[in-house]
Amino acid sequence: MPRALDPGRRAPCGAASLPATDAGCEEVATRFRALSEPTRLKILRRLARGEASVSEVVADVGGTQANVSKHLAVLLSSDIVRRKRQGGRTLYAIADPALLSICSIVGEGIERAARVRAAEILGMAPRP
Amino acid sequence: MPRALDPGRRAPCGAASLPATDAGCEEVATRFRALSEPTRLKILRRLARGEASVSEVVADVGGTQANVSKHLAVLLSSDIVRRKRQGGRTLYAIADPALLSICSIVGEGIERAARVRAAEILGMAPRP
DNA sequence: GACATCTATCAATATGTAGTTATATAGTAA
DNA sequence: TTACTATATAACTACATATTGATAGATGTC
Numbered sequence: 001m002p003r004a005l006d007p008g009r010r011a012p013c014g015a016a017s018l019p020a021t022d023a024g025c026e027e028v029a030t031r032f033r034a035l036s037e038p039t040r041l042k043i044l045r046r047l048a049r050g051e052a053s054v055s056e057v058v059a060d061v062g063g064t065q066a067n068v069s070k071h072l073a074v075l076l077s078s079d080i081v082r083r084k085r086q087g088g089r090t091l092y093a094i095a096d097p098a099l100l101s102i103c104s105i106v107g108e109g110i111e112r113a114a115r116v117r118a119a120e121i122l123g124m125a126p127r128p
Numbered sequence: 129m130p131r132a133l134d135p136g137r138r139a140p141c142g143a144a145s146l147p148a149t150d151a152g153c154e155e156v157a158t159r160f161r162a163l164s165e166p167t168r169l170k171i172l173r174r175l176a177r178g179e180a181s182v183s184e185v186v187a188d189v190g191g192t193q194a195n196v197s198k199h200l201a202v203l204l205s206s207d208i209v210r211r212k213r214q215g216g217r218t219l220y221a222i223a224d225p226a227l228l229s230i231c232s233i234v235g236e237g238i239e240r241a242a243r244v245r246a247a248e249i250l251g252m253a254p255r256p
Numbered sequence: 257g258a259c260a261t262c263t264a265t266c267a268a269t270a271t272g273t274a275g276t277t278a279t280a281t282a283g284t285a286a
Numbered sequence: 287t288t289a290c291t292a293t294a295t296a297a298c299t300a301c302a303t304a305t306t307g308a309t310a311g312a313t314g315t316c
Contacts, residue, residue: 037157037303197293
């Protein structure tokens, strides 16, 4: 049984938290791993503008068709994108709009960390 | 110059979105990669309960001290945790509370996908 | 039918990284 | 000083995966 039925169970309190179980940690880690490749983020950036076929993604992202197709398969198996056949083509689209919020939060965190680091370099708070 | 000053630039519209530049994609991917290991999520789950020394994290997460220390170094280099020396120990703490929201969103997405998959298995909509 | 296009997958290589063991470094206590 | 504890790092193995090229399968067109 490769997938648990209660993969993302979290702490009972209403606040945001990390997965409470080890199995939940593994499921969440798997999804983060799907988002941990620059090429896949570029693919998602293209799909954020609307559903697209594989060749359209290739034209936008670059690289070989085989590589893009495999990355799309990874995103599909993680339920990050969905696909449907349209004639001879396969149209991919983002399945979970919450992904965009996630990437925004991460981007903001990077900006904040960069500001902190810049302030340290400028002498406001020397590194311990 | 290993780090850009504007790593997470996003689209001008107020809505959440993916990084606009390729460099931004790589920075965001690096941070997602730091979150893509179950052991590191377990470490963060421990740190979410409060700052802790390396040996305390080892006692909670398991594994060898060397491995936990290396994972903490990965989280530190991604600005996900911060550390300070206290006598002979090193105390680690979560640097960016937004991480908890991110993990919650991912966990909810997994739950939603599991519900959809369960509904498909129960015959409501056979897989294409 | 033959042919072209689009997509998925296979095989092979190269790179990255998690884990272990052993060791080095730093701080504390005697 | 020596001894002990806590943490970081180096060397190594093993495994996962990103990438490419070749190819197979499916669909549409002639």
